[in-house]
Amino acid sequence: MTTVRALETKTVEKVWGRDALPPPFSTSPGKCVGEIWFDPPPELPQLLVKYLFTSENLSVQVHPSDADAPPGSRGKDECWLVLSTEPGAKLAVGFAEEIAPQTIRAAAIDGSIEDRLEWFAVEAGDFIYLPAGTVHAIGAGISLVEIQQNSDVTYRLYDYGRPRELHLDDAIAVASGAPHDPALRCHVPAHGSVKLVDGPHFRLDRTDGAPNGETLARYGGRPTLVVPLDDSVVIDGLAIPPGSCGLAGDLGEARLEFRGRALLVQSV
Structure with missing residues (x-):
């Protein structure tokens, strides 16, 4: 016998969430759910499991490493396993070509960062690992499960003109301007371990x-x-x-x- 228990589930409404969720999830009429996550247990406080459900593009953002995070905070490596998608769904991970910090800043300000990111069409079974410092964005019409270091330190670079705070100085200080390493992406077959x-x-x-x-x-x-x-x-x-x-x-x-x-x- 071993210690075993179910973790407490947190359901979070988001304006960018969805009012119809894929099985096995459901939502109440009038609710737009963007996240379902599980309260990290004392035995594993450093990890977080989260489901995301998107109906619109999420902001372009980046997370610091442990070394670059504010004092007392963790950095965030994370990974995504795509569970289902709508036609045309895509994710942005890293830049299409190497880009300098000052160019990232200028592109975030004028909106051209959308064109400089590398966007990938995705389908169920696609897996992507994102080291801290990877500039990324989740597109609309995607359901995925995210495994991450338990950290809420997020620096927003661009938000499609929406009136949310940006964190350009902090983001530029930790962002990698490199393309994403192809070795960190794969398609997971439907069956097999x-x-x-x-x-x-x-x-x-x-x-x-x-x-x-x-x-x-x-x-x-x-x-x-x-x-x-x-x-x-x-x-x-x-x-x-x-x-x-x-x-x-x-x-x-x-x-x-x-x-x-x-x-x-x-x-x-």
Whole structure:
């Protein structure tokens, strides 16, 4: 037996969210949900699991690293697994060509930063890892799950003329002007278990059915977040349904029943 419990779910309305969510989620009439996330447990306070649902383009932004974050704050490496998309959906990750800091600033001010970013058409199963310093934007019509360092430090570079505060000085100080490394992007097949991230801040696997011995060896002995994607995961008799997130104190000591695909997340 191991410690196991479901994490508290937070549902956040956003003007850019959606009033109809993909399964297994739902929303009440008149509500526009943009985020569903799970309260980080004391055993893993440094990690956050969040679902995002967009109906319009989100701001162009960047996050600092641990070294560049304000005192007492974490930086943010993050990654996205796309769950569903509408036709024409796209994400911006990094710049199409190397760009100097002063040029990023000028492009953010005059709006041409949209054209300088590298936009990728996306579909369900696309996976992207974003190191801190990566300038990025999530487009409209996308549902994804985001695994991240638990940090709320975000510097906004551009917001399509909307009247929200920008953070140009802070953003330019931490932004990379380089294209995104293709090795940090892949398409995850619909079936099969896949190792997606192995550091520097967290590890992430997508399992299809019960984890194999090698996966359990890597995740055993330490707290792990379990995120069912399409069917329940039962850990020591507690069912964690899709759309939820569970904490297991030690997967290697637990009785496990994986009925579908799930994400395993652990700090390193």
